[in-house]
Amino acid sequence: MQTDFLIIGSGLAGLTYALKIAEAFPDKEVTVITKSFLEDTNTAYAQGGVATVWDFENDSFEKHISDTLVAGDGLCDEELVASIIYEGPERLKELIAYGTQFDKDPDGDYSLGREGGHSENRVLHHKDITGREIERAIAAKARNTKNMRILEKHYVIDIITQHHFGYLVTKSTTDITCYGVYMLNEKNNTVEKCLAPTTVLATGGCGQAYRTTTNPRVATGDGVAMVYRAKGRVENMEFIQFHPTALFEAGVSPSFLITEAVRGDGGILRNHKGEAFMEKYDERKDLAPRDIVARAIDNEMKQEGKEYVYLDCRHMDYEKFLHHFPNINEKCLSLNIDIRKDMIPVAPAAHYSCGGIKVDGHGRTTILNLYACGECSSTGLHGANRLASNSLLEAMVYGHRVYEHVRRYMQNGGYKSFRESMSHNEVPDWISKSTTDPKEMILITQSRKELELTMSDYVGIVRNNVRLERAMKRLDLLFEETEQLFRTTKVSPQLCELRNLISVAYLIVKGAQFRKESRGLHFNTDYPEKSNIVQDIIL
Template identity: 55%
Template sequence: MNAEKKIHKTDFLIIGSGIAGLTFALKTATHFKDAKITIVTKNEKNECNTKYAQGGISTVWDKTVDSFDQHIKDTLIAGDGICDEEVVEMVVKEAPKRLQELIDWGTKFDKDKNGTYSLGREGGHSQDRILHHKDITGAEIERALIEQVEKFENINFLTYHYAIDLITEHQVKKKQTKRQEKITCYGAYVLDEKKSIVKTFSSKVTMLASGGIGQVYITTTNPVIATGDGIAMAYRAKAEISDVEFIQFHPTALYNPGEYPAFLISEAVRGEGAILRDFNGKRFMHKYDEREELASRDIVARAIDSELKKSGAPYVYLDCTHINFEEFQKHFPNITEKCMSLGIDVRKDFIPVSPAQHYICGGVNVNKKGKTSIKNLYASGEVTRSGLHGANRLASNSLLEGLVFSHNAFENLKKRFSKIKFPKQIPVWNDSGVVKNMEKILITHDRNEVKTIMSNYVGIVRSNERLLRAERKLKVLYEDNKRLYDHSELSVDLCELRNLITTAYLITQFSKTRKENKGGFYSADLVNEL
């Protein structure tokens, strides 16, 4: 591994290529025509959590039956008292404009036979308000955004470039900073995976849009790239982090042992009328919530978890047999095809499902403008704690969050970008003292151990004893990994392991301090609401 001696200057450095990062890139490239925008992404251009979003984006589109007040209320109920109400109101009221922008950029949402947009409903929503593209909405959005980004000559899109660490006073002034001190972000160190060199990027503004943390758990709907990189990087840079104990488990991932990541059976399927049944074929959601199958995700996931523990079965069933097959196949072609490939005919067979980690509701603190506690570091999307989701995300609010906060960050920078200067001098990456004799089996073993610890002790239902065990085991892993990281040649696998351990430890620590069951946090030692 070599460190490049040159400094790569870019006005805007964007880490991540999902809806949040690409929206920010498009807006800055359009307005700041002479600015240089660099997007770094650790895999292919479209490999991100956005790509795997099935359901769609929520917005009040038909005001004859829906209203901002209803969408706000649904979001607040799902967030279980932890949402920032001003943020929720802002996002909901901005939603139609941001969705229209997506449409103008070429996103094709489904329409009915009359040519009006077909609106779906998911758990926690009181009205049909989900714009979607079949059951691959995220992939369609990603296609449209990348197509637009590629039109701009001032956007440099670097694939297979992995952000290692943010550059702050710690590197520039060679001093340790405290979390409450004024800290500035000057760019990032980035590993060029194909050339095996570390590049130093100096930027006026850095946008952190790196997505989720799904690989912390054994079973997740997230792609393999979702390793908590952004939260861990921001934490090491002393950014403020909060609410990471709130982990949303999607209730209905297809039960298919050995498949990775887990295939998601969209919540929109229940919105279309699908029924949950236990291992013996009996309905059970009425025992847990009056909304039954349309209760919020945290409630449905805990209900399924409870039923699985009672029966000892590995899955429950999702019954779609009563839904019109032609309509089902039209709306959910990929789900239909996937089930058929496994011998499950949704016309007559129940779909076996079980919960899987899906979304983290906390992360790097941002204000309404997308600004973090670190100067010139913005963040947007799942990596953040914006105040929108509270303790539990309302279905299909996540893509919307990325759109709104990336827009707000851009609007803020229109006013202040001209005053931001490049740092006078930043150090290049120091790779002295490393060796090449690292055994990859150590990384593989530790990565699997992190996932096992988190799934067993910091999952849907937690307890004080489980959290203490997780803490002890993660401390040992941290020390082992630190020795490995400090003395071994860098690789993406090693950096990801470092971030997974950091993120897992943060989730565990925040869980220890939470003293009330809320949304995606549930402890058996607290009052049992089920």
């Protein structure tokens, strides 16, 4: 299969790019590949909203920039942060034009929420299902775009580079080039190749590396793992954000998210003694940045020997709560929790990867003709800790920036360059390592459970050198066992996801071992202080 534009992933970042490039080149084919269904993305699980400066009477770009830099704890790219925040309102207008419905006040103005780390109300939202509303709007527009081909239930195994032509490719190779991808068509269980002049990775996060996560089952770090295998650059993977308030349900994954906006509207965290404890940890109390709140909750749980703390909403206006958070209320009632008289049990859960595939200001990776945007990428916006609701902002802006760069590239001879390179390199078909089906699926499922437990127990909110060393030893064994399985059995989504999760887990642990300090989301009790040397950990 050959296409003009190739996108892997169907969340806000990927579809922003896809819709724009399809409109710019109506006579060209745009192909979107998703391993599940078009609407099954990390974007669809976002509750809070989109952070951008909208109320210029009370807010300003400078305030939003400052809040982002404070949350990022010294690792943000200040110039890039400013450029993204200044661009935000324009991109948001486009999202509204696609049909996204954000909540409005009775006077007709957009209702602006406030979340942890923000100095002003600037989060546009759709009740407590903002991501689902955004995904609905952009997916509907994508399905109605005539020159867009959507391949659902197609699992991308690897990006195609010179390595597949038999050439030696290493980290020091300066011209690693992407020609497309190998993908498993789950409808007929065959591996196909899809070639394109440019490929965009928008594959989302990697929360499934942990036992407890707010991420959907599709969030297995596929894009990051594929780029790392292809010898592309990945950075700052040690910065995994744990959302402080996931609804505690023992053994349930993914965890139901209790959006930070609940605390923005007045929710108070309490321990099992009923004490409001956040004032002990930060003067901003319950609206401190997520890394601080998550560590505070973790400490309270350990002190009391409990698996959760409480979020108290009993004092809040119930009618207002019902209007803003109808799904949270419905979920709580399904568990016999009446927020008017009961507190909500909550605990931190893996939520967002602040590191990822290293990209420049245009979304270009270190592999030629390969771009990345959204959570799988590392742009410099989030630094050591993402400011709440900045992720959807970044997805919109970088989806647009990748579009602008690819459009210029194609208009300046990109097609010709691709055809010339392909004429010298015939891409081989996927060679199955074996025709044998896995005899026991338990080998895959059990390894995945071991991986999740290892990461949760040893590489969670608080880390130390001994835990990290133990995690690495266990990951080494899982890697060897899984690679042996990959060599001797038929390829499957379950096996590929396990492989990718092991690679991502390795990158998280290795990044954590290299960082000899505590900064942002990475807290190591052996190095409790912040270093004076600011560095990105590039692997």
